[in-house]
Amino acid sequence: MNSINRRDFGIAVVATMLLPVGTARAEDSAVPLAVHIDNFVFEPAQLTVKVGQTVTWTNRDDIPHTVVCAGKFRSKTMDTDGTFTFTFTAPGDYKYFCSLHPHMTGAVKVE
């Protein structure tokens, strides 16, 4: 529970700090900015966010995973309950995968 609380807190803090005041609308905070890994699957596998928003990945499997987007970001190995956060500063389609289990793929669309 601690890690989840910390994560939610972190998202709130980062979102507050990074979003320009003018675009920080209320509905933005309702966007799911968390991706969970359960049973070797990224959920949600497709996520749409706005520039400046931060996404947190949490590994809930008993096996380590990573989150790798070629040339953009690469997490450390996340053991059980491990997390990785990345703030998207440029629009685009970010396809990522787990470098240990490359059949695990996901994408973040940044608008």
Added chain:
Amino acid sequence: MSDHDHHEDGVSRRRVLECMTWAGTGVLWTITGGVPHSLGIVDSALAAEPAGMTFLQISDSHVGFDKPANPNAIGTLEEAINKINAMPKKPSFMIHTGDITHLSKVKEFDDADRIISQAKLDVHYVPGEHDIIDEEVKLYKERYGRGTKGGGWYSFDAGGVHFVGLVNVANLKGGGLGSLGDDQLEWLEDDLKGKSKSTPVVLFAHIPLWTVYPQWGWGTEDGARALEYVKGFGSVTVLNGHIHQVMQKVEGNVTFHTARSTAFPQPAPGTAPSPGPMKVEDAKLRSLLGVASINFKQGDQRLAIIDTPLQG
């Protein structure tokens, strides 16, 4: 036979193996003319002193794993080594088909070395994906990569058999499977060039070189190219780990075999939501963990593989 038929074939044979091991035995397989024959249960097979060279395969020791599927992966590795030490005939050497550690930590490598060295055998390793996840990706290479090429591949000869250790867990691409890569495949082609076709060849790597179940990533995308290079050799044996269960198929002169883990079992393809660790009753765990013993008798063109569970 289509791939599908092979797959069905492998699963049903594995189920037979499992049933037998649950009954307190293992099965000795011998391969003659491309057709596997069961010669009998492990106990009677072991009683007959094996002639020729015997080597062992252990795999997926995952030292550092402490989750419910097996809170004591170090303990079950120790049990496996004790089992090896109790074998009536000392094997020539051992291969470890990867995932020595769970998280590539120094202490995990140290613990693995301390336990595996108690078998007092030469050990030939290949890395699993769990062995190359330290920050600088250097611990595996430092310990086991001396004298190897590229990401850790190499070959050696023993008892008239040519052994090739391959690495198919590095530089994986999104959406793909295990991968050998062009550099390694070129090296392999070169390594096999000039070898007499009557030389028995053993290829070993962590992820199966054949496609077991791509939905779970259980296969090697360019494995077929490696198998192309061993076409024409009279006897080829491919030994893998990664899937934490015994599976075997025979295609022409090639025998494919995967070993049990010494740490935790994984489900049969498609029988669970994911390939993650499978929690079984404590009493059943040791019947699903184990080691493999492989016997090669010169002139026989056949390698006999005995899978022995930690506990029958």
